[in-house]
Amino acid sequence: MKGLGQRRPAVVAIRRAGSAVARAQASWIAGIDPWRGLGYRAAALGRWLAGMAGQGSVWTAAPSGAAPSAIVVATDGFLLGGFIALLAVKPDASGHGLGGALVAHVEARTFAKRRWLFVSCDANNAGALRFYRRLGFRRVGRMPDLVAAGRTELLLRKGAGSTMGAAR
Ligand SMILES: CC(C)(COP(=O)(O)OP(=O)(O)OC[C@H]1O[C@@H](n2cnc3c(N)ncnc32)[C@H](O)[C@@H]1OP(=O)(O)O)[C@@H](O)C(=O)NCCC(=O)NCCS
Numbered sequence: 001m002k003g004l005g006q007r008r009p010a011v012v013a014i015r016r017a018g019s020a021v022a023r024a025q026a027s028w029i030a031g032i033d034p035w036r037g038l039g040y041r042a043a044a045l046g047r048w049l050a051g052m053a054g055q056g057s058v059w060t061a062a063p064s065g066a067a068p069s070a071i072v073v074a075t076d077g078f079l080l081g082g083f084i085a086l087l088a089v090k091p092d093a094s095g096h097g098l099g100g101a102l103v104a105h106v107e108a109r110t111f112a113k114r115r116w117l118f119v120s121c122d123a124n125n126a127g128a129l130r131f132y133r134r135l136g137f138r139r140v141g142r143m144p145d146l147v148a149a150g151r152t153e154l155l156l157r158k159g160a161g162s163t164m165g166a167a168r
Contacts, residue, residue: 011064012101017071021060022046022053025071029088034122038148049073052085059105061098069093072102074110081116081157082106087128103135111160123152136162 017025026046029035035045052058052073060068070093073086084106089099110117119137121128141155 012061012098013064014059014061014101014105015068016056017053017058017060017068019050019053021068022049022058022071025049025060025068025088028090029071029086032088032091034125035088038151049086057085059102061102061105063093063096063098070098070102072106074106076110076114078118079116081114081118082110084117084119087119099131100135103132107158115160117158118155120146120153120155122147123154129154129156132156 023046026042026049030040030042030045049058049071052075055075057075058071058073061070061072062068070089071086072084075083075085084103087099087102107117117137119132120143121132123129123142135158137156137158139154140157143153143155145151146153
């Protein structure tokens with residue numbers, strides 16, 4: 001089976017985003033699912049991204065020399081671990097390893113001092129669930145109606161030292 005790393009572009013620059021760069025990503029994020037389907041507004045999302053960037057919690061990934069094509073927001077101190085609050089890759093850049101590179105970046109930072117990395121994902125988001133599972137995340141909880149009535153979020157967790165792509 002092909003590993004996620006083999007899809008990675010030759011050079012991916014991962015940078016901590018300042019507030020302006022983080023806010024500027026909101027328009028394309030609001031245009032893709034799950035945020036589009038949940039009715040997120042770009043302006044509100046942009047304010048949140050800018051605030052998270054002000055706390056040093058936002059990173060972007062870009063192929064060498066290009067504008068950001070992917071973004072992750074990760075916080076610390078959630079259930080003895082870190083938490084990926086948002087991960088998005090522009091549709092035309094999907095499948096080239098940017099999402100995997102951002103998760104690996106967050107893992108390295110988190111596992112330097114924490115035991116767990118968490119993320120939650122819409123139960124109907126089959127692509128993202130497959131992505132996280134292949135990276136070694138496992139389902140540890142189910143949260144009905146968390147984001148919107150009738151929608152279920154699954155809580156996923158990866159432990160420090162767990163092997164990518166282990167037992168499926
Ligand atoms: C899920 C997501 C972050 C993956 O990022 P990516 O850069 O495309 O992923 P990578 O290239 O590192 O890894 C590819 C794997 O991701 C998964 N994947 C999920 N959605 C995908 C998509 N639209 N295109 C390609 N791969 C996708 C697949 O498992 C794929 O492996 P496979 O082709 O062997 O099945 C990205 O597709 C995305 O932003 N999706 C929309 C937003 C979203 O669902 N975010 C997660 C919310 S919890």
